[in-house]
Amino acid sequence: MESKNGEDIEFHLQVLDHVEDILPKLKAVRAFFESDDVYTDVLFYTYPNHRYSAIVRPEFYADFVLQLMKHKLLMQVEWVG
Numbered sequence: 001m002e003s004k005n006g007e008d009i010e011f012h013l014q015v016l017d018h019v020e021d022i023l024p025k026l027k028a029v030r031a032f033f034e035s036d037d038v039y040t041d042v043l044f045y046t047y048p049n050h051r052y053s054a055i056v057r058p059e060f061y062a063d064f065v066l067q068l069m070k071h072k073l074l075m076q077v078e079w080v081g
Contacts, residue, residue, distance in 0.1 A: 008055050011064075015050040025071040026052060032067055033060075 001012045015022045033042040041060040045053045056064045068074045 005055055008057055009061055011054045011056065013052045013054070015052075019050055022073070023050075025073055028071055029064075029067045029073070033064075 003010050003012070013026070015026075030042075030044050033044075038060075041057055042064055043055045045055075047053070054064065065074070065077060069077065
């Protein structure tokens, strides 16, 4: 699920099953953004019970979605507007 967070977009994720398959993929997405020179492009937060959130600056939204798709964490993307 995604929602507005001020000017940014916040993604709320919860891993319900296949944790051992999904967590390495989430870590790879996080590592991708943490390895670049922009420290505030995507901010990741971890919560109990395999819940996560990512706050994404608007100019990095497409990059974030593409990384989720690359690691097969999204099955479908649809823009409505």
